[in-house]
Every structure is written in structure tokens, then in C-alpha cells.
Amino acid sequence: DKGNHRHFMEKEIYEQPEVISHALSHYVDFAENTIGANAAAIDFKAATGLAISACGTAYLAGLVGKYWFERYARLPVEIDVASEFRYREMPLSPSQAALFISQSGETADTLASLRYCRDNGLKIGAVVNVRESTIARESDAVFPIMAGPEIGVASTKAFTCQLAVLAALAIGAGKARGTVSADEERALVRHLAEMPRIMSRVLNLIQPQMESLSRELSKCKDVLYLGRGTSFPLAMEGALKLKEISYIHAEGYAAGELKHGPIALIDENMPVIVIAPYDRFFEKTVSNMQEVAARGGRIIFITDEAGAAASKLPTTATIALPVVDEIIAPMIFSLPIQLLAYHTAVFMGTDVDQPRNLAKSVTVE
Numbered sequence: 375d376k377g378n379h380r381h382f383m384e385k386e387i388y389e390q391p392e393v394i395s396h397a398l399s400h401y402v403d404f405a406e407n408t409i410g411a412n413a414a415a416i417d418f419k420a421a422t423g424l425a426i427s428a429c430g431t432a433y434l435a436g437l438v439g440k441y442w443f444e445r446y447a448r449l450p451v452e453i454d455v456a457s458e459f460r461y462r463e464m465p466l467s468p469s470q471a472a473l474f475i476s477q478s479g480e481t482a483d484t485l486a487s488l489r490y491c492r493d494n495g496l497k498i499g500a501v502v503n504v505r506e507s508t509i510a511r512e513s514d515a516v517f518p519i520m521a522g523p524e525i526g527v528a529s530t531k532a533f534t535c536q537l538a539v540l541a542a543l544a545i546g547a548g549k550a551r552g553t554v555s556a557d558e559e560r561a562l563v564r565h566l567a568e569m570p571r572i573m574s575r576v577l578n579l580i581q582p583q584m585e586s587l588s589r590e591l592s593k594c595k596d597v598l599y600l601g602r603g604t605s606f607p608l609a610m611e612g613a614l615k616l617k618e619i620s621y622i623h624a625e626g627y628a629a630g631e632l633k634h635g636p637i638a639l640i641d642e643n644m645p646v647i648v649i650a651p652y653d654r655f656f657e658k659t660v661s662n663m664q665e666v667a668a669r670g671g672r673i674i675f676i677t678d679e680a681g682a683a684a685s686k687l688p689t690t691a692t693i694a695l696p697v698v699d700e701i702i703a704p705m706i707f708s709l710p711i712q713l714l715a716y717h718t719a720v721f722m723g724t725d726v727d728q729p730r731n732l733a734k735s736v737t738v739e
């Protein structure tokens with residue numbers, strides 16, 4: 375049932391504040407502002423490293439997770455798309471832990487990567503939406519994302535719930551490994567707790583602007599997304615979402631890679647969507663934006679109020695989100711990229727929930 379939404383995808387975008395709050399309450403003790411026992415079902419303390427594998431959007435959630443596990447838990451992360459991971463013959467040791475991220479829990483390549491790790495003696499954790507799935511059954515520990523059924527082929531609420539769970543796991547791992555102090559844990563958990571409310575506010579705030587921008591985007595043949603740090607996986611997720619449902623060619627790049635190739639594409643016909651909260655990477659990303667502006671590129675700048683005030687560069691549009699802590703920025707910044715893809719597809723009249731050539735669950739290699 376779509377309720378009063380036109381598509382399941384739209385319904386699932388607007389469900390995010392509620393399902394994220396549900397997901398968080400499984401991993402977080404909001405009374406004490408601590409990470410709870412459900413996040414410790416894998417022994418991250420003893421782990422010498424973490425292997426992560428997944429496909430598509432789940433892989434991009436894992437890529438954000440890599441930044442978090444390395445930063446907060448000082449745990450080195452090896453991550454690859456499952457179709458490569460399973461054939462890499464990568465040397466692994468039983469002292470490493472492994473996480474497999476899958477909404478459906480049935481993705482063939484992700485399952486094969488899991489079995490490769492299991493055969494190598496690693497402890498296996500599954501970050502899944504479907505708790506009865508094959509990937510969940512074959513794991514030592516299951517970390518449910520509690521998003522509820524996701525019907526739209528383009529993943530939205532599963533992505534942000536995967537992120538929320540990975541954030542809790544990484545903070546929990548940091549606590550276990552002594553790299554996150556009790557004070558830091560409380561502060562981070564407080565930020566997680568604020569997230570559902572901020573998400574609701576942002577969804578209401580940006581909707582009209584996303585709808586009007588999508589008219590512009592729908593006229594384009596190609597779109598480039600740029601980001602740095604955790605905004606880099608988001609840039610790739612924005613591009614994936616747009617191409618899946620609007621069939622517009624889009625690419626996500628690390629902002630620093632611009633001058634190593636994609637800058638040759640810049641002209642007035644290809645909008646560049648820059649994702650840059652006012653964080654420690656902001657100035658660097660803005661200097662990449664400057665390179666786009668200098669070549670007549672049109673910029674759609676997704677930033678926060680502090681970033682909008684700090685940059686003097688001309689943009690076609692600036693989306694100024696509220697300033698939020700770094701730990702929740704990836705979830706908050708997912709909202710404009712989802713809505714932009716959604717409204718562009720609606721405007722173009724594609725089959726938003728069932729885009730051509732795609733299946734919700736990919737159970738063959």
C-alpha cells in the first residue's frame with residue numbers, strides 16, 4: 375500500500391525518519407546515550423581487520439562504513455564489490471572479521487563472498503533487511519537494519535538504515551577497542567538520536583526546491599556528482615540512483631579525481647552536483663568546484679548553511695541543509711540526492727518503482 379504517495383519509492387523516502395529511529399533503537403540505549411549489546415555481536419576488539427563486501431547501493435553504504443570503522447575504531451577495512459571480492463583470491467586471516475551488507479540477503483555475489491570468508495575462518499556479520507534470508511542464516515551474527523519491506527527497486531530507506539547500523543557498529547567497535555572514549559560515545563550517540571527529527575525537517579524543507587531542480591536535470595544527457603570523504607560514496611550513490619530510475623547517464627567521482635580525467639567533460643551542458651557539508655574537506659572540495667566554474671560548468675551545490683555562507687562561487691542552485699554533526703551527515707545528505715533522482719524520474723515519466731532491465735533482488739551471478 376502506497377498510502378497517499380504516488381510511488382513506493384516516494385513512500386519509502388518519507389518513511390526514513392521513522393524506520394531509522396526504529397533501527398537505531400535496536401543498537402542504541404537512548405536513556406544512557408550508549409551503544410548497546412546488539413552492536414557487539416561480533417568481537418571487533420580482537421579483530422585485526424575488517425573485510426566488507428556488497429553490491430550496488432549496499433556496497434556504497436559499506437564504503438561510508440569503511441571511513442567510520444577506520445576513523446572511530448582504527449580498524450583497517452578491505453572493501454570490494456562482491457563480484458570482484460569473490461574472485462580476488464585475497465589473503466585473509468581468521469583474526470579478521472567480515473561484514474556483508476544486503477537489503478534482500480539473497481544477492482548471489484554477496485553470498486559467494488560470504489562463503490569465501492567463512493571458508494577462510496573469518497567471523498561473519500550480516501547487515502540485512504530480511505532476517506530470514508540466506509545471507510543472515512549463513513552468518514555468525516545478524517545485524518538487522520529494520521527498514522521494513524522495501525518495494526521500490528531503487529534502494530532508499532534500506533541505504534540510510536544500513537548507514538545508521540554501520541555507524542552504531544563502528545562506534546561500538548571503537549568503544550570495544552578503546553579508541554572511542556565514554557564521553558565521545560555519548561556525544562556521538564546524542565547526534566544519532568537527533569537524526570530522525572532532522573530528517574523529517576529536511577524532507578519538508580527541500581521538497582519544493584528538489585522538484586523544481588528536477589525539471590532542469592530532466593533535460594540533461596549526463597550529470598557528474600562529486601564528493602570527498604564520506605561524501606564520495608554519496609556522490610556515487612546519487613549517480614546510481616539517477617541512472618537507475620531516470621536513465622540519465624551519471625557518474626560519481628571523488629572530487630580530487632576531477633583533474634585526473636573527468637574535467638575534460640565539463641561544459642555548460644553537463645551539470646555538476648557537488649556534495650559538500652561544511653566539514654574538514656570543505657575547502658578542498660570548493661577548490662575543485664572552482665575548477666568547474668572556471669570552465670563554464672553549471673554547479674548544483676548540496677551543502678549546509680555554513681557551507682553556503684562560506685562559498686562565494688556562482689552556482690545554478692545551492693541547497694543549504696541544516697548544519698549537522700559529521701557522523702550523521704551521510705544520512706542527511708542522502709535525502710536531497712534521493713529526492714532529486716525521484717522527481718527527475720517522475721518528471722520524465724519513467725516507471726519509477728520498476729525501472730527497465732532491473733530486478734529488486736539479483737540472485738544470479
Ligand code: M6R
Nearest residue numbers: 430431432476477478481528529
Ligand atoms: O539486496 P541487496 O542489498 O544485496 O541488493 C544489492 C543491489 O542489487 C542493490 O542495492 C541495487 O544496486 C539497487 N537497485 C540500488 O538502488
